[in-house]
Amino acid sequence: xxxxxxxxxxxxxxxxxxxxxxxxxxxxxxxxxxxxxxxxxxxxxxxxxxxxxxxxxxxxxxxxxxxxxxxxxxxxxx
Numbered sequence: 001x002x003x004x005x006x007x008x009x010x011x012x013x014x015x016x017x018x019x020x021x022x023x024x025x026x027x028x029x030x031x032x033x034x035x036x037x038x039x040x041x042x043x044x045x046x047x048x049x050x051x052x053x054x055x056x057x058x059x060x061x062x063x064x065x066x067x068x069x070x071x072x073x074x075x076x077x078x
Contacts, residue, residue, distance in 0.1 A: 007038065009045070014074070016042040017063060020052055021071040025060035 007015060016031055016039055031039040043061055046052035051067035054060070063071065 007035075009038075009042070012038045012042040013045055015039075017046060017051060017067055017071055020046075020061060020063035021068050025055060025062040027060055028058075031061070 012035065015035055019026060019031065019034060026034075028040055028043055031043065035042075043052065043054075046067065047054060047061075051064055051070060052061055053064050055062060
């Protein structure tokens with residue numbers, strides 16, 4: 001069984017946003033399988049901040065334009 005990463009809230013938000021920006025859309029279940037159950041809370045935080053959107057009655061999640069921009073800016077500073 002694959003070990004899931006243990007990340008604090010900010011790191012989990014970054015991990016989810018990274019996946020949403022690199023490929024997508026994702027379902028919440030796919031993000032849970034990829035990361036762990038904390039991805040559900042991260043999705044909620046990203047949606048609340050306007051960095052992600054839920055589509056199709058919450059079935060899919062995608063990065064918003066603001067989320068993609070934030071992701072791009074974070075990558076430029078590294």
